Amino acid sequence: MHAYDYSSDEILIERFKEGDEFAFDLLVRRYEQKVYQLAYRLTNNPDDAADVAAEAFLRMYNSLKRFRGDAQLSTWLYRVVSNVFFDFRKREARHQHVPLELPTEENEEPMELPIEDESVDILGHALREEQKQVLMQAIQQLPEYQRVMVVLFHIEERPYEEIAQILGLPLGTIKSRLNRARNALRQLLEPYRELFGIESSPTVGQPQEATDAL
Amino acid sequence: MHCEQVRNLLNDYIEGSVSGAIRDRLEAHLERCAECRRELQFMQSIWRGLSEMPEVAPPADLHARIMTHVRANVRAREAHQRVAFWRWAGAAAVAAGLFLMGFFVAQSDGVQAAFGFGGKSKRVAEINQPVPSGVFVQYREVEQGVRLPVLEARMNRAATAELRHASNSLHETELVWRGNLEPGKTVEIPLQALLQASSQRVLILWWSVEGQKRVLFVPAGYPPAKVATVRLQAKLSDALRQLASVYQTPIEWVPNGEEPLVVLDVQDATLENALHQLLVGSSYTLKRQGETWRVAGQ
Numbered sequence: 001m002h003a004y005d006y007s008s009d010e011i012l013i014e015r016f017k018e019g020d021e022f023a024f025d026l027l028v029r030r031y032e033q034k035v036y037q038l039a040y041r042l043t044n045n046p047d048d049a050a051d052v053a054a055e056a057f058l059r060m061y062n063s064l065k066r067f068r069g070d071a072q073l074s075t076w077l078y079r080v081v082s083n084v085f086f087d088f089r090k091r092e093a094r095h096q097h098v099p100l101e102l103p104t105e106e107n108e109e110p111m112e113l114p115i116e117d118e119s120v121d122i123l124g125h126a127l128r129e130e131q132k133q134v135l136m137q138a139i140q141q142l143p144e145y146q147r148v149m150v151v152l153f154h155i156e157e158r159p160y161e162e163i164a165q166i167l168g169l170p171l172g173t174i175k176s177r178l179n180r181a182r183n184a185l186r187q188l189l190e191p192y193r194e195l196f197g198i199e200s201s202p203t204v205g206q207p208q209e210a211t212d213a214l
Numbered sequence: 215m216h217c218e219q220v221r222n223l224l225n226d227y228i229e230g231s232v233s234g235a236i237r238d239r240l241e242a243h244l245e246r247c248a249e250c251r252r253e254l255q256f257m258q259s260i261w262r263g264l265s266e267m268p269e270v271a272p273p274a275d276l277h278a279r280i281m282t283h284v285r286a287n288v289r290a291r292e293a294h295q296r297v298a299f300w301r302w303a304g305a306a307a308v309a310a311g312l313f314l315m316g317f318f319v320a321q322s323d324g325v326q327a328a329f330g331f332g333g334k335s336k337r338v339a340e341i342n343q344p345v346p347s348g349v350f351v352q353y354r355e356v357e358q359g360v361r362l363p364v365l366e367a368r369m370n371r372a373a374t375a376e377l378r379h380a381s382n383s384l385h386e387t388e389l390v391w392r393g394n395l396e397p398g399k400t401v402e403i404p405l406q407a408l409l410q411a412s413s414q415r416v417l418i419l420w421w422s423v424e425g426q427k428r429v430l431f432v433p434a435g436y437p438p439a440k441v442a443t444v445r446l447q448a449k450l451s452d453a454l455r456q457l458a459s460v461y462q463t464p465i466e467w468v469p470n471g472e473e474p475l476v477v478l479d480v481q482d483a484t485l486e487n488a489l490h491q492l493l494v495g496s497s498y499t500l501k502r503q504g505e506t507w508r509v510a511g512q
Contacts, residue, residue, distance in 0.1 A: 024284075025281065028277065028280055028281065028284075031498050032272070032276055032277060032280060033269075033272060036270075036272040036276060037269060037270065037272075039271075040270050041267075044270075046270075046273055047459075047460060049272075050272075050273055050276055050279050050280075052417060053276065053278045053280060054279055054282075054283035054284070057283070057284055058283055058284045058287050058288075061284050061288065109236065120375075128266075131263050132263065132267060134263060135260070135267070137498055146453070150264070154261065154264035154265060155264055155265070155267050156383065157265065166304075180247065181227075182225050182257075182260075183225075185260065185262060186256070186257060186510045189256075189260060193256060196255075196256055196259035196260060197255070197259055198252055198255055198256045198259065199252070
């Protein structure tokens with residue numbers, strides 16, 4: 001559409017520094033999906049996620065003039081999103097309202113299943129849907145820092161080095177804390193073992209390996 | 215290797231960062247121990263579930279919402295800076311004026327007339343028919359969907375009024391404006407500077423006219439949402455603030471001393487529906503006044 005629609009981030013940032021608001025608009029378009037994804041994973045709520053994204057881009061607007069390009073813009077934005085998320089949570093903690101319990105199995109929402117296609121594994125699909133929900137809920141129960149790390153590593157698939165940059169922590173710290181976060185997540189998921197294809201009690205045994213109990 | 219040592223290494227193992235002799239011993243243990251094998255499968259399944267999490271579709275108005283937020287704040291900050299400048303300039307002018315006046319007072323008693331001080335102020339035209347009185351939230355379109363909230367206060371009789379801003383709780387308020395409302399005259403109070411200062415999505419304003427108090431929840435001015443899914447359990451005031459935020463529509467609350475704990479769980483509901491459900495069984499009634507919804511105690 002525009003002559004510098006395909007320009008690199010650096011060029012757009014330069015243009016913005018020179019007062020070109022359109023360059024900022026383009027940068028927002030380029031990253032809003034990514035930013036929203038991360039914000040959504042952290043908040044598990046579309047409205048809060050849009051708020052976090054909007055605030056992150058406002059902070060970008062306010063500090064882009066000082067952006068020196070030491071890190072990738074996306075890394076830097078992830079950092080801003082994490083900080084906005086931490087700030088929002090702090091502010092929320094001051095308003096002490098009690099949220100309702102998260103939806104549980106009793107919430108009978110008719111699940112739309114693609115039944116017209118015989119080859120589709122309907123039960124498997126339903127299980128995976130439920131698994132996703134349970135995973136998201138478990139993530140929401142992690143402390144903020146652990147949540148950010150799990151989302152960045154496992155869902156956004158950022159490498160350790162980048163997460164270290166995003167959170168401003170040494171690599172070793174990231175690795176050990178992430179391990180702790182995974183173990184916490186695993187504990188939270190303990191009641192849902194069966195959803196992950198694991199029999200809950202060892203006495204039941206796995207059908208494929210029932211003889212291997214020793 | 216013991217089970218516990220193995221469990222501590224499972225994440226690293228899945229990741230492929232265990233190697234050499236440790237890896238061999240770990241695998242030997244896994245071969246023997248069904249429990250640890252199950253644990254490994256569980257962890258692998260969690261890892262897989264996380265990495266297969268599908269992308270979520272952002273709301274259709276995401277870009278507009280981001281740009282509105284950015285522009286509104288940038289403009290509000292500029293306006294704030296201008297106000298600060300004029301405040302400074304005004305103070306300087308007053309100081310200069312006082313100095314001049316002192317000079318003139320020393321010279322002559324007729325100075326008041328010369329400066330127009332103490333002269334008869336223009337009488338406000340008496341109005342015959344009553345106009346709707348009260349406080350109204352108006353949104354001014356600034357540009358490309360940027361809306362800024364302005365309070366308009368008008369009365370059909372003379373009254374004193376006060377506007378306070380509650381930053382965190384309704385009990386900690388800060389005076390924003392105090393003045394007289396004259397019949398038939400509208401007072402406008404722009405809110406962008408407040409919005410900038412508080413960085414909240416909804417301003418909590420405490421408006422009192424001659425001792426009568428009401429609370430206004432004024433959203434920052436994103437495009438209003440028609441329907442929304444809301445779950446909450448909160449005190450009434452907090453619930454109303456949240457609804458004003460979700461729907462980006464101003465809500466006025468006239469408390470009657472009771473603040474019930476309310477529960478709401480609606481899907482794709484309009485604000486009207488949500489408010490109706492929220493107030494079922496309470497001593498509050500609902501009314502619409504222009505763009506604002508009004509929740510008044512009986």
